[in-house]
Amino acid sequence: MSLLPILLATTSALPWVLPRQAAAAPAPDGPEAVEGAVTRGLAFLIAAQELDGSWRFENEAYPGGQTALALYTLIESGVRRAHPTVLRAATFLETAEPGRTYSTACLILALEALDAAGNAQRIADLAEQLLAWQRGGFGYPEGLIDLSNTQYAALALRAAARAGFRVPNKAWSRIGESALALETADGGFAYRAGQRASGAMTAAGVAILLITRDALAAHRALPRRQREALAESIQGGIQWLDRHFAVELSPKLEREGGRDHPFVHYYLHGLERVGTLAKLERIGSHDWYAEGVTWLLAAQQEDGRWTNTQGAPEPTTCFALLFLERATAARSGRRGRGRRQYGSDSPANAVSLLAVGDSPLTLWISSFGADARSRYEWEGERGAGLRVARVEYLDGDDVVAEVPGDASTPCGSSRFATQVRFDEPGMRAMWARVHIVPPGGDAADAVVLESPTLAVPVTEALADWMLEYARDPTRNLLSRTTVDAHASSQLDDTWAPRWAVDGLQTRGWLCANEDEEPTLVLELAKSQRGNVLLFSMARGTPLEERLFAQPEVVDVIVNGLPPVRVSVDQDEQRKTRVELGRAVSVRRIELRIVARTPGRSYAGATGFMEVELQDRR
Template structure:
């Protein structure tokens, strides 16, 4: 069915004769733009592995979207940012369609899932299926238990992500009933406007490719008009006034149609197949006629989400062009133009916008060679010997050449005897030519080495290279010079445990109740932000408060094993904004005093671990020692206090 369907669409959407062409033609600067976008996202990850944007409403949705984009951008599964994010996702239960679908998309990127994660994704899929209501797709879910609000109809954006989530579940190996896709089809078709005839003007930039005359088209809108009815003939419940047809919603509708086509295929009835094909033809023609690489057609909003939808359509329908437009090349040029100096799209807090931009540039569902990992930009030092490094937390180093005076006859490089790799002035590895590494003799003459950083920040890297110097082979040691690498994320022993700690937090609200009866602070405002469950918000003291104190009184006695205190600067991008906590005094129930010394890693939380579980009714936390930050006011604060049960 799919082959016949694609063939029928060629006339309207462009030739597929050279599918390798545009896929291989990355505009200049795309790789650098991806690297800068990745660096921005890494700098926005919080100490618990999460991403903050929209966390109060969508929970782990931004985290799942960010890790999905990072994996598609070439980060390895073993990268600290990826490990931390999944450790966080493992403990979170989605309460929104967007969040559940994005979690499934993220987990589908992993090579394998252990039993615990397979159980988690199975539960997420069950939630997603339970939220599909009749023919209305996926509604917003507002109740704390994840149930749907009865007065909220579906919309095509939720439906699009619900479809992508079901597709990801199949990729993981989970079973999705055919009826779910049949319902998706019947839920989606009413969002399409009625077919209409339009004049197609010539494209002034590509007149030779233009097809002028009249064509039929039909785009998609966000809501179903009140006049529409379900396939059973019943009026739509609580239908709201619809919005205009837009590019983002037309791409969303086409995405759902493609998912249904691929998942249900020939199992759809003939009538449904005809409806699907006719709907896709009209929608693809609308997208081709109205494609705009700089704006979301029909809307002033959601441009990056629109481009992501276009990428989905181009990949699912294997289209190089939409009408006369090379959608990828035009979109990539616009994204490169819009990228900010600090690597983001959508402003300094644009985590989701940046993720959508990366997914477009990565062409997230494009055919691949099977090796997703993309080599990031190279760092170079050129002394008498030449050193190259790629990566960040796991930096791969090798010797790439020599200055001309050390080359032999025919510009033959000298024989390397050994290489000493040096980080921050300290030799971290000395490798001899032919030395066995991990039980195998290395035949690589470049003498590669992978260094894993344990601390974030800027590090100096260099090497000394011993060669058999011409003409007599005397050992001579050459310097490479050095380069600097800015490590935005590095694996610390505290990270995975910190990412999973939220599930044990006795202050975490699962039913809407909060055990904190009273919270006071010696200065500053919004003291409640220190116990709101979000690492992305913080209580900050006044600059003149030299020993800020936060006092928590609980409405009942908590049985606690640990107290954790996270400083106000909870992500790499914020480090130095406030002073860093070096030591805190914790008084429990106004009688027992403890001191907590903080790790040198500025993101690591301070941990007070009791020898055995004990009752806690009141906590007084005083920040008694600090390390000055780079901010002018030298204020101090707490992003989150966690009171933890036993592991």
Template sequence: MRPGRGIAALLWLLAIANGGPAAAQPARAEATGRQVKSAIRDGVEALLRAQQPNGAWPEPQLPGGQTCLAALALLATGQPPDAPPVQRAIERIRELPDQHTYVVSLKIMALATADPQAYRDEIRAATRWLVRAQRASGLWTYTDDGDRWDHSNTQFALLGLHAASQAGAPVPAGVWSLAQNALTRTQNRDGGWAYQLENRSYGSMTAAGVANLLILGRTFNPSRERGFRDGAAPGCGGYRVNRPLARGFEWLERNFQAGTNPARGDYVHYWLYAAERVGILSGRRFFGLHDWYRAGANILVKTQRGDGTWNNSLSDTCFALLFLAKGHRSLLIQKLQWSSDDAWSPDRHDVENLVAFIDDQLGQPVSWQSVPFDAPLEEWLASPLLYMQGHKFPQWNEAQRAKVRAYIEQGGTLLAEACCGRVDFREGFERFAQLAFPESPLRELGPAHAAYRVLHEVEPYGLKGIDYGCRTAVIYSPNDMSCLWEQANIPLLSEAALRLGTNIAAYAAGRRPLLDRLDAVVLPARVDEAAPVAGTSDALRLAHVVYDGDWQPFPLAPVRLAEFLREQAGLDVVTRPRQVRLDEPELRLCPILWLSGSTQFELPAPQRAALAAHLRRGGFLVLERCCGGEGFDASVRPLVAQILPEARFDRLPPDHPVFVGAPGFDVRRVRYSPDVLRERPGQSAPELWGAWIEGRLALVYSPFSLSCGLSGPEFDGCWGLASQDAQRLAANIVVSALVR
């Protein structure tokens, strides 16, 4: 072993002995997901401390308003409806008379969030009051009397009616149309809204106006789709142009600030709550150049008081919690905005309805948003599933196709759907697939595929896929699903389509927690740009063996292993792996070889001879079975017997240094993927086989994949170790080879 590698390995041993390497942590000006969760926890504790024994909260103004708002905030932050504090609050809320618009609206929202069926009667009664309270102007004021109106009461009234409608309470169509006309009529020339007419536009009221139009867009101006015949929806893609809504968004994009209520200054927390409603209802991550949630979270984390409140105000604390909790939901799906016109989204509410159907079926509340094609790849990777639809397919150039492929290589899953089964999209997508993935042809996904069974049993729907590694990384539906999501009420068909969409999302997400919305996605070093650590001359470079067969099921695994060795183990490693054939002269430059595969293979005699000579010179070989491939496993033992006929090939004992972590991590107990555990319940011992030359371990074989765990997300079909243990065991193997 060369001195440089030995010193690096010894430094790693010292680091592990002291609890791991202490990497320098750069100062962060932005809030992290952990800080947001801490802020939510402290805010909830502050609310609970302020609750009175009778379940209410202090009411300085409108009786019941703060109690409804606090209950809604608790529910939004994940407090269960049957938790005693929430139950006490709900009982108080049920007793509240319907007298004030703010209170009645919040009452509906709280009861509908807690249990829309249990509180059906109260919700419907409150809904009838709000309908009666609408003024002749089409808007609302504080009570059901008089001719005055304002956009603040109107915002809450429409939020309440929206929640009521979703809970099944009937709302007359005339209520929506009257409000729509009034909101359009009272919009200022600059595109914003004020509290009342002839006042200056400002942030919270403009956000309220935009949120109102978004709500009304689902009811007064819905899609013109009607029904579903012959695999398509008549009227698909037809929507009324909503110029007032566009002008409202333009005002927000020009004027957005998180730390102040734009053009007003005060009521910052109310403003952020209104902005959050716009962001969630529209599925937008950005208002212009502003990431509204990240900017708001930064402000709220910095300004929370030590007692958990904001401004020592109950209402400000509730608005802050509503902003943080609802906006913090992890992204499950992003819809790809692949055109500058509306061609990228003939169904505007498809993902919204799908995510509402999914709800918490994946174990946590989830969200969605649209993402521009030109956004950085890191932003695409914020969600495990990237969804695109259309009546036609975009004419992507080579660089654009490469970006989509890079998303797949980094662990993302693409769902492409031919809306209405349009031939133009089908033909365009199939050409794209041939160009972007020439090595992996589209294949029909059979009825046993996880897309049809992972959460719900669904009849096959003609899905096709492109496999990358051991997973189906591109799922293509030549048949329409989005129109059935968009309408969501086509008997039998919509339910089946929503279940299928849920399965696809669950398959893409794998079996690990989704990324925190504020977590920065860090790409591994690009294979064509990576270099040794600056200032070194003796860096280790792993080598991936190229052979005639499935030699690279996980292209990024060696890159991620090298990064783990460099960043977590302190080893001097080149991030870019060498790709080498066994009969090439460069083989002498490769002390550690990695040979992966999933199918049966046989090396030609010259390559076997070169490999045998390399191992006898001191080289080291890692063989790895991926995807549970029986053919690869059947090929390993004959290969070992051919290249090392005199060597013994045995399973490594449980106390072998590779498992004990001498050097390295203690991996005597590991976690396997769900696919392994389904066939081998309770398995937790690692399994490696080895071949020795004159007492030196020269070859290691892993019958369980390390590369699928090294590549990142767990997915259906990953026959191997979970991510953290795959990293640790692979690192132990490398270091063991270096220090032997």
């Protein structure tokens, strides 16, 4: 089940707090509108998380890169570090081996934002890796040096320095010199030597020089001549951004592209860096933040995402959120996101129920209605409250908490508060049932008063499977040997059999649409001893439910033994677990799909995202 409708349910009115009474209509691009846009963007990002805690975009080419960028964005946007989405992402990244400049840099940013002290050693190791790739500036790390990779390396080294890593002054000087070498004659900056300046790269160049200047100055390693040269180029870059200012595209001299230019959101985050690091409210005559906000709010899609001409909603949404949150600013004093409150106090209700939070959810009785007080307050106790025997709090038909009262005396200002934790995220129907003793009666005569039902979206419940799935790649025995994967058919090259054993939940195997007997066979070069087989069904993104046909029944054949028929969990966000009994030395696994439910876009194409073998003794 997709979390997005539930998450978006939290964005009505003021998304994280109660709406103000009789408030003036919010400005279309004022603080309340920005808060709403951020909340919707976060809802999209949270809902797009994969089973293993990762995010899908370019996860194969840049392992852990998008996941690190998303984690950094969540934290910088005020999401609690104990939020399940944060915990799942952090767990997935514990064993990530980024291997490329962008991914390594984003991982440093995420780890420093998450817990600089606790992650100090890993940050230092990653920073050392970055420095080993340095060639003045930075490439991918292979290939030519470019200003974009250099910018992310500089940002990461700045974060590493905050976490206690000592970046050599020589490294900072070389970064600055590399950026200056890409300055163009008109004061802008280019991606690589010989190219024209662009808005995205000019913002990157200015940000690099500002970071370099501040780092060298902090260590008294900035001679006057170098300081003056940096200042001149910084000023020249800011003037270039003023002359070619735009927020709907990343400007080039020929102003190619349009409002959906593929790098506009990346550019806007770069513009935010310049404004923040240079302490500029305006770039020339332009209020860069206000103009960026206006465009971003208009460009946001209904489900909370931002996209560019290449799609790429995950990184694009991250860049938009980082701009709106001014993420480059010092983190001290950064606010967290408020706790959501549900319900209202009304004299027309027999019982008014209020709730605040998520999981845990705090519930209490805020008041009893005028009619209930008139009918059930005892003689001589007018205004002192009803005599309450007990209060039951329910989720649908299930009593989830009970608070005892004292029917021998009026309740006064008692609120009968309780807290409830949930095992799974989902929409909850919360209401209260209050047992009161009427005038002159006793417990046997109790009358039941009921509150209206509150629709409460729960998104922060940490289910047992969440961290288990994030840790599963480290337990997968198939990763310890070469696996020859072949199948009865494949939908296309992007859904080849080998992707079902690559350790990632972001790609897998799908059979051809017309395949009548879909079968996946895995032959291990070296046998592995395990007792649990796990598989997850092939699917679109977490926001594209039932895109492909869903396997319903699978015959599992291990080492050629008689098949074991298994019913597949029909929740796309769950794995199916097959117990093999005692540990078995596995050389061959065959999965035959014998029944399936047609998909929305592909009636017959079905398969598996990942097959895993574990020893869970």
